[in-house]
Amino acid sequence: MNVTVYLFGEFLGGYMQYPDDYTSKIFQNFQANAKMTTQIAIHRDGNLMYYGYIRKLEKDRYIGFCVVLNGLLLVRIDGLFTLFENIISNLVTKGRLIHFDEQGEIVTRVEKLYMNREEISLLAESLRGGFNRFENSVVSLPAISYGTVKDSVKNFVVEDDLNEIIKSTYTNGYTYIYKSKGFNTAQLNSYKGVLAKSYKEKEELTQKLTALQIEYAKTLRQKKQIKMVLFLFAILLGCVVFLFSMNESLNITRNNLSSANETIHTQQDSLTIKNIQISNLYLEKRRLEHNRRVEELKRRKAENDLDSLYGVCIEAENNFNSLRKMINECQPFIVKNISFNFDSEYLRLNYYGFTEEMVTIQVDVYSEYGNFCTKTTSLDVHYGDNIAVILLPERLDRSKRYFFALLKDNIFIGGGKH
Incomplete structure (x- = not known):
């Protein structure tokens, strides 16, 4: 699941976010409606869904995260608070972006956000991993209801009906879910x-x-x-x-x-x-x-x-x-789907990559009578969902069925029929 992760907040040096782009207005709008120590803020902008979280710190400072989905909608959001609260606990434990003061209150020591890129990268990977675990709770985003104002706002508390909350996330511009207690992990x-x-x-x-x-x-x-x-x-x-x-x-x-x-x-x-x-x-x-x-x-x-x-x-x-x-060394990618065009003689691969490198693979074509042909080629593998095409050396008979086997170092890594 492709997601975009943002970190933002009011730190010692004022408001900052990473990466810094046009979304700052959305995140500052999240903060303007932050009424509790913790809250989830959800915003729909066309085909984009923003799932944000704000944790207030000392004085007027706060830290926030946001994960952006394109064309997708979470239909179960009861695990969002747990995900974000665990992230806060991990950050406090490391003590780089936020930490405990002498009185046991969470405060920040960050003056320049860009000076903590390594910590931000680890945070982004944790959020991506957390949202990937929600993959079974994601559906295609419904079409926009033109009877709803783009900047309309609806407020909930965490105890409200989840179905009502989910409906609000894609029918209203902004949806806020407030949590007034129980926002620290047991360790924290x-x-x-x-x-x-x-x-x-x-x-x-x-x-x-x-x-x-x-x-x-x-x-x-x-x-x-x-x-x-x-x-x-x-x-x-x-x-x-x-x-x-x-x-x-x-x-x-x-x-x-x-x-x-x-x-x-x-x-x-x-x-x-x-x-x-x-x-x-x-x-x-x-x-x-x-x-x-x-x-x-x-x-x-x-x-x-x-x-x-x-x-x-x-x-x-x-x-x-x-x-x-x-x-990754044994299985650089997973083949999701294989198709063959008899006119162009190109074999089309839909795959999910685990690495960024050139990989040498062997394509064996089998008909009902045995091995038909073999081709060895180099494939430029990219991370995530991708498509690759391979030109076969022999013309195939469209009246017959074939099985295509992909091997790396003589190890089978995927295949399919056509």
């Missing part, structure tokens, strides 16, 4: 929960640390006041010595000295208590710093787990590409 919810919990614990520890720092500063100020009292006492003691040297009121001086000594002992006891409090606060501070380091290790472990999962995905993709390459 798990990661979000871990990050949100870590952020909350970090905030609580920060607040406790700030309170302890304030209390510590207050204690230091009190300690400085005690030093001032001692300084004043020293001055007082000097005055007492002076008075003693003058032989004035010796008894009164002794009483004052005794009182001053009691004050000193009281202040020293208070200072000892404050020092103990400061030591306890310092120990509490060290405990909180230790807890913060433990939480940081947990966060790094979660990030390493995400990187490991991404590596597994890349390895699976490489294995898939290797398997597909092995299949």
